[in-house]
Amino acid sequence: MTTYIILLRAVNVSGKNIIKMAELKSHLENTSFQSVKTYIQSGNIILKSDLNKTEVQKNVSQLIKKGFDLDVQVFVLTKEELQTIIAHNPFPETYPPNKVYITILDHVPSKENMEKFSNIDLAEEQYVLTNDIFYFYVPEGMANAKLSNPFIENKLKVKATGRNLNTILKLQNLADQIN
Secondary structure, three states: OEEEEEEEOOOOEOOEOOOOHHHHHHHHHOOOOEEEEEEOOOOEEEEEEOOOHHHHHHHHHHHHHHHHOOOOOEEEEEHHHHHHHHHOOOOOOOOOOOOEEEEEEOOOOOHHHHHHHHOOOOOOOEEEEEOOEEEEEOOOOHHHOOOOHHHHHHHHOOOEEEEEHHHHHHHHHHHHHOO
């Protein structure tokens, strides 16, 4: 069985796309998924399955559509992929992990969109794009940041979901616990 980390895009944000994680966990446990865990209310799931990534994504999407009448984007990573993403974090360990974000993109942005993006004045904010993973640092915190999920999606013409490094590390820890 493979351990998967599932990140839901834009759930339980500003009263929209409400999914109670306990209820979602129950729905997932009533399928072929095993060792299901959820973490906080922002759409983080860890589970085990014999299905491949594409099948997991499809099944979770269908389950959410059927059980919650919501069409949300589902991003699926293997435990190994998450470990690689963490290992490639370009920012120093001295940066506060609540100000370092890792955003998963649904595809690699076009060169044209990346060139336009590189010309945007982000002041002290920093970013590194590695294929379909967008790492960024917001020294003043997310509340005052120019870089945000909607901003990244709009400028790069992608769909994305992001978590701060604290959450990513917690998800890695939870994934390690179920193996």
